[in-house]
Amino acid sequence: METQNRPTIIRLIVYWMMAAGMTGLVSGLAFATGVVEWVYDELETPFFLPPLMILTWLWIAKTMIMALALWTVDRFGTGLSRWIAMIGITLLFLASAGWLTGFVILRDVSVGFYAILVSFILTVLTMLVVGRANKAAGVMMWPVFGWTTFMLVVSFELMRLNTGLQLAGL
Structure with missing residues (x-):
């Protein structure tokens, strides 16, 4: 049996603090730049776009679950897949930065869609x-998958409704 130092609850707290900081940054930028008003007041939105507070709380929950999954893999994961999984989850956090850049900062529904894709x-x-x-x-990643799938559909609809994208039968 391997005797190695695995992360404790302190690292989980650090992961959660980093995730909370990231969600705070996104929320702050969304409100400070007026993107909330842009989406809800100026863009055509799909009927299934939830109210802002529900959207915000779900995104925070998804981010915190990702941090918990990262810690769980770091603490209890095995083999090479442990390291690959940790890299993958970290890349998911970076992918959020891509969406932040495309959708929130550039205010481009198409770039936002491709970032979420x-x-x-x-x-x-x-x-x-x-x-x-x-x-x-792995089980913790299912809500992340559900959220990302939902946001992919929302982003596609935002792009379709606001760029004049026409698809056969839609």
Whole structure:
């Protein structure tokens, strides 16, 4: 049996603090730059876009679950898949920065859609390896997958409704 130093609850708190800082940054930028008003007042939105507070709380929950999954893989993961899973989850946090840049800072619904599309593909790939590294962390990734899938659909609809994108039968 390997005797190695695995992260304690302190590292989980650090991961959660970093995730909370990231969600605070996104929320602060969204309100400070007026993107909230842009989305809810100026853009055509799909009927299933939830109210802002629900959207915010779900995004915070998703980010905190990702941090918990990262810690779980770090603490209990095994083999090479542990390291690959940790890299994948970290890349998911960076993918959020891509969406932040495209949608919130540039205010471009198309760039936001493509950023969330990349995030969706990365989520699927990460889920495959996270489940191999640690089953509990793999289960934690399902809400992340659900959220990313929902936001992919929302982003597509925002792009379709606001760029004149016409699809056959839609």
